[in-house]
Amino acid sequence: MAESTRRRLFPGLFAVLLLAAAWAAAEAGPAPPGPEVYCARRKALAQKLGGVPVLVFGAAKNQAYAPFRQNNRFYYLTGVAEPDAALLLVPAEKREVLFLDPGDPKMERWDGPRLKPGKEAVRITGIETILPREDLPDRLDRLFVGKPAPSLGLPVFPEEVGTRILDASYPALEKRRQDPLDGGTWREDRIRERLEARYETLTIRDASPAIRGLREIKGPGEVEAMLEAARISCLGMIEAIRATKPGVYEYEIASAMADVCRRKGGQGWAYAPIVGSGPNALVLHYSKNDRQVEAGDLVLMDAGFFWAYYATDITRTFPASGAYTPEQRKAYDDLLAVQQEAIDRVKPGVSLLALNAYVNRRLRALGYGKALFHFLGHFVGMAVHDPGRPDLPLRAGHVITIEPGIYLDDEGFGIRIEDTILVTPDGCRVLSEGIPKDPDEIEALMAD
Secondary structure (H helix, E strand, C coil), X not given: CCHHHHHHHCHHHHHHHHHHHHHHHCCXXXXXXXXXXXXXXXXXXXXXXXXXXXXXXXXXXXXXXXXXXXXXHHHHHHCCCCCCCEEEEEHHHCEEEEEECCCCHHHHHHHCCCCCCCHHHHHHHCCCEEEEHHHHHXXXXXXXXCCCCCEEEECCCXXXXXXXXXXXXXXXHHHHXXXXXXXXXXXXXXXXXXXXXXXXXXXXXXXXXXXXXXXHCCCHHHHHHHHHHHHHHHHHHHXXXXXXXXXXXXXXXXXXXXXXXXXXXXXXXXXXXXXEEHHHHHCCCCCCCCCECCCCCEEXXXXXXXXXXXXXXXXXXXXXXXXXXXXXXXXXHHHHHHHHHHHHCCCCCCCHHHXXXXXXXXXXXXXXXXXXXXXXXXXXXCXXXXXXXXXXXXXXXCEEEXXXXXXXXXXXXXXXXXEXXXXXXXEEEECCCCCCCCHHHHHHHHHC
């Protein structure tokens, strides 16, 4: 019996088997990368910056009672999740120095043990020289004082921590800086100003582009982490779809996903979840999630979880009453067909810009020209909007989203279908394939 026939005759059974298989696949996560992976990244960064010393700061200690999360670039280079840490690379001396806050034994009673300078930290990180954080100014003085024209590689763009992403945080911070009644700067700005004041002849080179460039292409360990993030997120979204019915609130749907994702090892939301029912699906980044779902609504859920510092990004649109109306089904089928056409075209050498143009042409030809409001996709990695240029050819190791959407104001609903896609040497792989998007399968899942 063909698979399509089995799905048609036993839709409820198929949904159950799909869910069981997804749960089983997510039971064991991949092993974390070893110190050699981070060492290779640091060497690559030093080479990109021409051998000048490089200084990278980790995130500061939390100012609230909350779990600490390292900023993305520091974790990418070290795998160290300790607050107030710093990394100094001195290629001319073939030396790497990690600075750790030795902490306060009294505070460890409250916050738990910290990784401190010593043999254990050397073993864990693979960095031979580990010093107390307070030694950093002295080390910099040794490098720069008395030198006629020293140079330093330093990231000057705002750090990414948690759900903060560069394309959102930098414009907001820059607007703050231009405000005559605020004038606020960000941490990297203040560090740069202090360094330039301390060492008057110092030339600072922005290391941010070099780090972003390294992060673009995902290595095997990163792909495994993103696959695990996708598996966990798919499990959660399947449960969210199954929990959806008229009368529930959007936040209940988000909670159903979060409960499963947390129990399966997810670190937290990769971004504020979007659960837009009915007219709320017409708001592209809707995040209030406080409306009560009504019969006949479509629910657009755009959500993903982190795992081991890597994000995923998935959207599904499903009927609150368990079945699409004829109008909803036609629009959904049209969008799904075009999304699949776009995925089939993902391969090295093709750009996101070209894929976007193709999708827009196809959707306009189907009569949805007035319903298009956003770009086709973006890069994904440690940030949900990760570094990458949409106008340049894709390469193997890039991870992107393909997320066409149509927003039909007159009909009162929006539809978006989104998957996280790994570019492979000969095409692509859908990392979020664990969650159904075929409308018959979604209806079967909701009927179970």
